[in-house]
Amino acid sequence: MAAQIFSAIFAIVVGVGGCVAYFWGANTLLDLTFPARGVKGASAIDNLRRQSMIRPWLFVGPAVIILGVYLAYPVVETLRLSFLDKSGIHFVGLANYQWAFGDREFRNSILNNLLWLAVVPAACTFLGLVIAVLTDRIWWGTIAKSLIFLPLAISFVGASVIWKFIYEYRGEGQTQIGILNALIQGLGGQPQVWISLPFWNNFFLMVILIWIQTGFAMVILSSALRGIPEETLEAAVIDGANPFEIFWKIMIPQIWGTIAVVWTTITILVLKVFDIVLTMTNGQWNSQVLANLMFDWMFRGGGDFGRGATIAIIIMVAVLPIMIYNIRQANKEMGGH
Amino acid sequence: MAGATGKSFVGRFGVHAAVLAFVIVWTIPTLGILVSSLRDKDQIIASGWWSSFSSSTQTEAGRLPGAAAQVEKDGKFVLEGNIFGDGPAREISAFGVKSANPTQYGAGTVADLGDGVTLQVNADGSFVMTSPKAFEGDRGQRLYYASSAPPKFTTDNYQTVLFSEGIGRSFMNSLTVTIPATVIPILIAAFAAYALAWMRFPGRALLIAVIIGLLVVPLQMSLIPLLKLYNGVGVFFGVPVKTYLGIWLAHTGFGLPFAIYLLRSYIAGLPRELMESARIDGASDFEIFVKIVLPLSFPVLASFAIFQFLWVWNDLLVAMVFLGTEADQIVLTAKLNALLGSRGGDWEILTTSAFVTIIVPLIVFFSLQRYFVRGLLAGSVKGG
Numbered sequence: 001m002a003a004q005i006f007s008a009i010f011a012i013v014v015g016v017g018g019c020v021a022y023f024w025g026a027n028t029l030l031d032l033t034f035p036a037r038g039v040k041g042a043s044a045i046d047n048l049r050r051q052s053m054i055r056p057w058l059f060v061g062p063a064v065i066i067l068g069v070y071l072a073y074p075v076v077e078t079l080r081l082s083f084l085d086k087s088g089i090h091f092v093g094l095a096n097y098q099w100a101f102g103d104r105e106f107r108n109s110i111l112n113n114l115l116w117l118a119v120v121p122a123a124c125t126f127l128g129l130v131i132a133v134l135t136d137r138i139w140w141g142t143i144a145k146s147l148i149f150l151p152l153a154i155s156f157v158g159a160s161v162i163w164k165f166i167y168e169y170r171g172e173g174q175t176q177i178g179i180l181n182a183l184i185q186g187l188g189g190q191p192q193v194w195i196s197l198p199f200w201n202n203f204f205l206m207v208i209l210i211w212i213q214t215g216f217a218m219v220i221l222s223s224a225l226r227g228i229p230e231e232t233l234e235a236a237v238i239d240g241a242n243p244f245e246i247f248w249k250i251m252i253p254q255i256w257g258t259i260a261v262v263w264t265t266i267t268i269l270v271l272k273v274f275d276i277v278l279t280m281t282n283g284q285w286n287s288q289v290l291a292n293l294m295f296d297w298m299f300r301g302g303g304d305f306g307r308g309a310t311i312a313i314i315i316m317v318a319v320l321p322i323m324i325y326n327i328r329q330a331n332k333e334m335g336g337h
Numbered sequence: 338m339a340g341a342t343g344k345s346f347v348g349r350f351g352v353h354a355a356v357l358a359f360v361i362v363w364t365i366p367t368l369g370i371l372v373s374s375l376r377d378k379d380q381i382i383a384s385g386w387w388s389s390f391s392s393s394t395q396t397e398a399g400r401l402p403g404a405a406a407q408v409e410k411d412g413k414f415v416l417e418g419n420i421f422g423d424g425p426a427r428e429i430s431a432f433g434v435k436s437a438n439p440t441q442y443g444a445g446t447v448a449d450l451g452d453g454v455t456l457q458v459n460a461d462g463s464f465v466m467t468s469p470k471a472f473e474g475d476r477g478q479r480l481y482y483a484s485s486a487p488p489k490f491t492t493d494n495y496q497t498v499l500f501s502e503g504i505g506r507s508f509m510n511s512l513t514v515t516i517p518a519t520v521i522p523i524l525i526a527a528f529a530a531y532a533l534a535w536m537r538f539p540g541r542a543l544l545i546a547v548i549i550g551l552l553v554v555p556l557q558m559s560l561i562p563l564l565k566l567y568n569g570v571g572v573f574f575g576v577p578v579k580t581y582l583g584i585w586l587a588h589t590g591f592g593l594p595f596a597i598y599l600l601r602s603y604i605a606g607l608p609r610e611l612m613e614s615a616r617i618d619g620a621s622d623f624e625i626f627v628k629i630v631l632p633l634s635f636p637v638l639a640s641f642a643i644f645q646f647l648w649v650w651n652d653l654l655v656a657m658v659f660l661g662t663e664a665d666q667i668v669l670t671a672k673l674n675a676l677l678g679s680r681g682g683d684w685e686i687l688t689t690s691a692f693v694t695i696i697v698p699l700i701v702f703f704s705l706q707r708y709f710v711r712g713l714l715a716g717s718v719k720g721g
Contacts, residue, residue, distance in 0.1 A: 004665070008513040011581065015517050019524040027623040037619075052536075055622055059532035060544065062525045063593055069566075070559060070590025071551045077562035088565070127359075134356050144356050146706065148363045153702035154695045155651030157670040161677065161691035162366045165373065165684060177385050177684070179369060211363065216713065223714055272555050275653045279674050294557050295654070298564070305561050312557040323553045330549045334542060 019062070026058045075316070081309035088305045096310040106311070109288045113318075115202050116209075116273060116289065121266040123210045125259060128217025132225055133247065135218075145222070149215035156212070156275035163208045164280060167194040198286040205287060208276050213269065217262045224258035225251060264322050271318050290315050367695075374689040375490040381684050392485040394430065396439050401466060401477035413467045420480065421462040432458040432482040439481030450478075458482060494689040502680075504690050506664055507672040511650060511697075513581060514660070514668055518588035518649045519642055525589065526596030527638065531626045533597065534605035535612055545601070551594040560658050563587065567659070579661040587659050588652070592645045599644075599715055603637035604630055640712025643705050647698050669694040 034047035034054075085092045100106045131148055135141035151159065168178030169191055176182040181191035194204045228251060236246050252259070274291035281287045283296065294311035297304050372386045383395040399420050407414045421427065433441035434450060442448040444460040454468045456478070466478060499505040532538070533545055571578035607630065615625050631638075653670040660666045662675070673690050680686045702709060 004509055004513060007581075008516065011513075011585070012517050012520060015521045015585065016524065019521065023524070023528055023623075027621070031621065051621075053538070056532045056536040056538035056541075059528040059536065059622075059626075063529035063597060064544070066525065066586070066590045067548070067551060067593055070563065070587060071554055071594070072547070074559040074562035075554060077565075078558045081561060131356070131359055134352050134359075138353055138356060141356070144360050146703075147360050149706075150367070150699070150702065151363065153647055153651075153698040154367070155653070155670050155698070157653050157673050158651075158691050158695040159366075161673060161687050162370050164677070165369055165688060166366055168684070175382075175384055177381065179365070179385060179387065182385050182387075211366065214363075219710055219713055268553050268555075272557065275670075275674075278653070279677055291555075291557055295560075295657075298561060298658075305565070309561050312555065312561065315555045315557050319553050319555055323550050326553065327546050327549050331542075331546060334545065 022062065023058070026061075027055070030054055030058065078309045078312050078316075081305050082313045084306050084309075086304035086306050092306065096306045099307065100310055100314070105283070105288055105293065108286055109283075109290045109293045110314075112202055112287060112289050113271065116206060116270045117267060119203070120206050120209050120213070120270050121263045123206075124213040124217045124266050125221075125262050127210070127214045128219075128262065129221050129259070131214065131218045132222035133251070136222065136225065145215075145218060149219060151212045152215045154212065156208075156273075157279050159208050159212055160276055160279035163204075163211070164195075167204060169193045195281055195287075196285040201281065201285055201287045205276055205280055208280075209270070209273060213266055217266070220258060220262050221255060224255040228254045268319060268322060271315055370688040370691050373684060374494055374692045375492065376685070377489065377491055377493075378683075378685040380486070380489070381688075389490075390488050392428075392487050394483055394485045396481060396483045398436070398439075399480050399482070401464065401480055403475040403477045404472040405475070406477075407472045409471075413469060414471050416464075416466040416472065416477070418464060419462045420458070420464055420482065427462070427484040427486045429458060429460050429462055429482050429484045432480060434479060434481065436479075436481060440483045456480075494685045495693070498686055498689045498693060502676070502686060502690065503664055503667075504669070504672060504693050507667055507669045508693065510666060511669045511694075514584055514588070514656070515646055515649045517581075517585045518592075519645045521585060522589045522592045522596050522645060523638055523642060526593055526600050526641070527631065527634065528626065529593075529597050530600035530604050531622075531630055533601050535625075535630075536622060548594050548597050552598055554594075556591060556654060559591070560654075564658060579659060579666060581660075581666075584655065584659040587655055588645075588649050591655065592648065596641050596645070599641050599712060600634065600637055602715060604634060607633055636708065636711060637715065639705070639708040640715065643701060643709045644712055646701060647709075650698055 030051055034050045036044055036048045036051060081088055082096055083091060083093060085095075131145070135144050138144070154162070166178055166180050168176075169181055170176055170178075172191060176185050176191055180194065185191050195201045197204075232250060232254070233246065236250050241249070272291050273289055274295060277283060277287060277289050277292040278295070283289070283292050290311055294308050294315070297308040297311065369386050372389055373381055376386065376389055379395075380389065401416060401420070402418060406418070407416050409415070420429075429444045431440035431443050432448075433439045434448070434456070435441065442458075444458060447455050447457045450456055452468075452470075454466070456464065456466045458464045458480070462484075464480075499508075533541060533548075567578050567583055570576070611629060612625055615629055620628070651670065653674060656668045656671050657674075660668065660671070662671065667675070673687075673694050676687060676690055
């Protein structure tokens with residue numbers, strides 16, 4: 001273990017030192033190659049021009065290389081692999097896609113993903129909004145927000161253990177140590193093995209993500225609500241609007257853009273949901289989702305990269321509209337800049 | 338805002354009650370594993386964690402001492418002692434000798450076991466068994482009793498998981514992965530962000546668009562090509578495929594789009610005059626960046642550092658693909674996932690391990706919440 005601590009510290013020093021050395025070294029080298037100071041006349045201007053042509057690339061270079069290797073190239077490669085067989089050598093055309101849409105497990109995953117998409121972003125946004133509005137008007141609202149925000153720091157695996165303990169089932173007549181079954185039994189109901197109830201188990205898994213992400217929605221929406229001009233609300237009160245009218249007709253339209261952002265952010269997250277399903281059910285009892293199925297195919301039977309890549313592409317296609325919208329928005333903003 | 342609603346007492350009470358209900362529902366799950374991790378293994382199975390603050394009643398079985406311990410008194414053979422021995426005292430409420438009816442007799446009553454044999458078990462655990470005939474055999478009378486134990490908490494579970502379940506080692510592994518994977522992207526992203534915000538060069542707008550596009554590319558797209566690439570590099574150079582260096586770079590790559598996006602929007606918002614006056618004074622871009630931009634960007638660097646730290650620490654997918662599952666590489670999340678499989682019902686192990694994995698994020702989160710929230714707002718209000 002001591003060796004590991006040493007090597008970790010060594011790695012930090014080398015990694016950070018390497019970065020610093022690169023940026024500093026490359027800049028110094030550039031200054032020396034095309035000196036702008038101490039040189040007179042046309043050559044100084046020339047050198048300055050050359051410097052300002054090269055320097056940006058020294059700055060963005062490492063980022064561009066890493067982004068290229070770790071994100072841009074894989075996107076193209078995954079697309080290519082999705083047309084190849086499991087070994088990644090032979091071209092099979094659309095066979096992987098044909099397989100996917102004929103596969104029972106894949107179709108089940110698509111349905112479950114749609115279910116997740118329908119429920120989780122809506123639930124998080126709604127609950128986050130309600131909590132943001134309520135906590136804004138009590139003196140201990142900040143504390144309440146902190147506590148509701150807290151699960152955001154917890155890993156999906158940790159959260160899965162936490163909720164597995166809540167859903168824990170023990171045979172009838174035994175003391176229930178899972179709080180949900182204890183409650184049900186206390187109210188005279190039948191204890192259930194919640195995570196193996198087909199269809200409904202999806203919702204018990206979704207609860208975990210909702211529990212984690214509501215805090216995120218709450219914080220963003222709360223700050224948006226604070227941004228509504230005081231006068232707007234005061235004017236509404238003077239006009240005799242009741243709290244519900246103020247909420248629906250004034251607050252919601254004012255923060256509509258933020259709601260959309262929260263919604264899309266959580267939507268992207270939902271498409272990638274993996275850890276929760278892996279640790280809770282590993283896709284058993286009809287609870288499979290695309291991200292977990294993809295991981296499964298990466299290693300199942302020695303790994304089928306063609307099918308894995310195909311599933312990844314399908315997740316990507318779902319994200320594509322959001323991506324295009326974001327790029328357009330950004331371009332618009334920069335056009336005005 | 339204050340005057341908008343809830344003027345009536347009922348309205349105001351309703352708001353407090355609703356928020357309280359949300360807070361309770363949101364904290365109870367975490368509280369459950371925290372409390373359970375501090376309970377004894379047997380207690381966890383015997384009763385729900387919510388009842389751990391009151392005395393718990395459990396039925397246990399034991400055996401009285403064998404014939405060797407008997408003494409003869411007034412023509413009767415007597416066995417005496419305490420069923421708890423020297424152990425911690427608990428209170429017995431009832432006892433019995435048949436498994437079908439383990440609480441047949443109340444504590445302190447004299448039970449008639451037939452053939453003139455009597456047995457009395459008192460609340461404190463002391464017992465007297467008498468018989469007109471001598472007891473025989475090494476194995477004494479089977480005894481069942483219901484006892485209540487006072488609330489008791491222990492840190493034994495933490496000792497177990499940290500030192501014999503391998504969680505301690507995984508904790509170190511997680512730190513080994515997380516710290517470099519947090520520091521390296523910050524530097525790379527900061528330079529790129531400055532260039533994209535304040536330097537003019539061809540392809541700048543395209544690069545920004547690409548980064549914004551990459552912001553939402555699912556991680557799943559990268560896994561297979563990178564796994565193949567790593568395998569290829571490993572075979573070609575004859576080096577191990579799963580290394581810490583490999584995962585540092587992977588996390589750097591996956592964190593960069595957000596880092597550049599977040600940092601660029603902050604750095605672009607710095608006052609233009611600052612840069613221009615420095616440039617007039619003859620400072621190069623490198624000097625401007627190091628001496629002016631970097632110090633001013635501290636808040637946003639801190640925000641990103643917290644994000645990246647939490648994301649890397651909590652990550653399972655990348656660790657499962659790029660790191661091994663041996664003790665020297667398995668990180669906390671992967672270890673916890675493995676324990677869920679191998680120690681499925683052992684809640685004392687699972688709850689404790691889970692709490693160890695979440696404690697660092699919770700500390701980071703609570704101590705640096707301000708920066709975290711700021712980053713969250715900057716990162717999502719504009720983009721996606």
